[in-house]
């Protein structure tokens with residue numbers, strides 16, 4: 001579909017950027033905060049790049065006012081951040097920690113005072129360690145009530161001033177790493193346990209959305225999904241089938257369940273035959289159907305291309321966490337699909353394909369299938385940046401963001417209801433497994449894996465570029 005003229009971004013478009021508590025806040029034990037599973041996991045040798053952790057991160061907890069001032073200078077209309085559950089409930093449940101709630105009050109108030117819409121993520125992976133230790137976190141149904149209690153506490157506290165809420169961030173990516181690859185806590189490799197924990201997360205998500213309707217009736221809520229639209233490696237029927245398998249198992253397994261309240265049929269039948277399906281109890285389907293979101297949050301970085309994989313073929317492999325280009329092996333599920341290189345696309349140094357058209361394709365697929373508004377809750381380029389004479393000339397990031405924003409505009413012209421775009425990330429952040437060398441921000445942070453240095457904030461070239469994009473509502477992208 002080629003257009004002679006593109007539509008403008010709508011009035012009130014949420015031009016933003018995003019972060020997550022563990023990746024920016026630091027202050028890991030300040031003011032009564034409890035431990036999260038990541039506080040514990042990163043202390044174990046060999047888990048992260050050079051043993052990096054979020055104990056200090058970029059010290060946003062203490063420097064949030066300076067960060068919000070920079071957001072205001074850039075003209076940002078929205079800031080997506082997450083609340084740290086163990087900062088609110090050090091033991092996962094019980095009486096809330098007032099000092100933790102007060103921090104987010106200060107942050108939200110500073111945003112609102114600067115005309116920046118807060119987009120609050122309820123869960124970005126930092127589960128209270130107490131709940132992991134007590135009953136295995138997402139593997140036990142007790143998590144559903146504890147998560148609801150935590151969320152309702154935030155609804156009651158912030159519902160009057162926060163309109164946009166993100167429920168679970170990348171349930172698909174986080175739990176795949178946690179229970180299939182063994183690369184996020186609790187570092188398990190077991191498909192049955194994976195689908196079980198994932199089922200509980202769906203129930204927790206839907207239960208909490210039902211509560212949201214009562215506590216924040218004017219608000220909007222949706223999950224953030226790590227969306228890598230699938231391509232077939234060729235038009236050979238075997239590749240087409242592998243592509244269909246990948247779509248069902250890597251995308252629709254989550255998106256259909258969020259939006260339709262049911263699992264995709266072929267994938268469920270396969271798992272039941274393999275003895276890997278989650279235990280679906282009476283009443284679960286009603287809970288899931290009651291949790292339809294108001295929008296879908298889209299975290300888009302790349303498309304993935306798939307080819308057939310024999311029954312004794314490759315299994316799931318770890319991602320590249322070093323930035324050494326070309327070191328990512330094929331990864332897949334025997335008998336279903338495996339990844340293949342796409343010769344039409346270039347990649348980042350971490351082997352992530354760069355595909356703005358894939359974003360347009362993905363947005364259209366979601367809009368047509370689910371008929372919901374979409375918000376891009378993450379999109380960005382992780383790269384090595386060089387600080388030279390106090391400047392960072394990140395023209396490659398500007399190219400990446402510009403091309404993806406152009407794809408957004410094309411999708412809007414195609415009829416997609418896109419309400420916002422949150423680039424990942426505002427400042428540089430701790431990349432969970434990749435340390436501080438994989439930088440995403442508009443604002444450079446003076447630190448590395450081994451030394452927190454000055455933590456000085458230095459706007460990159462992309463900061464000033466995005467400032468211009470926002471000022472003219474994307475008319476030039």
Ligand code: BG6
Nearest residue numbers: 020169170173382431432433438
């Ligand atoms: C998403 C997460 O997976 O992508 C972010 O929601 C993360 O928290 C981002 O930082 C980029 O991934 P990575 O592995 O490059 O940090």
